[in-house]
Amino acid sequence: MKIYFSLLAGFLFFSCQTAKTADKNKTAESEQTEQTMKNELIGKWTLDYMSPVAGKSFDKLFGIQMPYLTFVDGEKVAGNNGCNNIAGEYTATDKRISFDTEKFRSTRMYCENFDESAFTGVLKTINGYSVINEGQKLILLTGDIVSITFVRTEE
Numbered sequence: 001m002k003i004y005f006s007l008l009a010g011f012l013f014f015s016c017q018t019a020k021t022a023d024k025n026k027t028a029e030s031e032q033t034e035q036t037m038k039n040e041l042i043g044k045w046t047l048d049y050m051s052p053v054a055g056k057s058f059d060k061l062f063g064i065q066m067p068y069l070t071f072v073d074g075e076k077v078a079g080n081n082g083c084n085n086i087a088g089e090y091t092a093t094d095k096r097i098s099f100d101t102e103k104f105r106s107t108r109m110y111c112e113n114f115d116e117s118a119f120t121g122v123l124k125t126i127n128g129y130s131v132i133n134e135g136q137k138l139i140l141l142t143g144d145i146v147s148i149t150f151v152r153t154e155e
Contacts, residue, residue: 045150083111
C-alpha cells in the first residue's frame with residue numbers, strides 16, 4: 001500500500017512539474033512571438049496609400065511632405081503628419097495594433113490649407129496590421145478594410 005501511495009504521489013508531482021514547465025514554455029514562446037512581431041515594425045515607414053478623407057485622396061491632402069511613421073521600439077512611434085512632427089505610443093499584439101493619438105505630441109508649424117487631423121484621424125481608427133512583401137510593406141487595417149499602407153524607407 002505504501003508503494004502504491006508513493007508511486008501515486010510521485011506521479012502527481014511529476015505531472016504538476018511538467019504542466020508548470022509547459023506553461024512557462026508557452027508563455028516564453030508567446031512573448032518571443034510578440035517581440036518578433038514588434039521587431040518587424042521597427043524602422044521608418046513612408047505613406048504609400050491612405051483612404052480618402054473628406055473626399056480628398058491622400059496625394060491631394062499632403063502637398064508639403066508625405067507623412068511617415070518611425071517605430072522606435074515596442075511602444076514608441078514618431079513621424080510626421082505631412083506638416084508637423086508627431087510622437088506618441090502604440091500597442092501591438094498578435095497582429096492587432098492601436099495608436100494612442102489623443103496623447104500624441106506635435107510640433108506647431110503653420111501649414112496653409114492643411115488638415116492637421118487627416119493623418120492622425122485615420123490612425124485613431126486602426127486596429128490591425130500586416131507586414132508583407134518580405135518586410136517591405138506595412139498594411140494598417142480598420143476592421144478588415146485597408147486604411148493605410150506604408151513602404152519601408154531607409155533612414
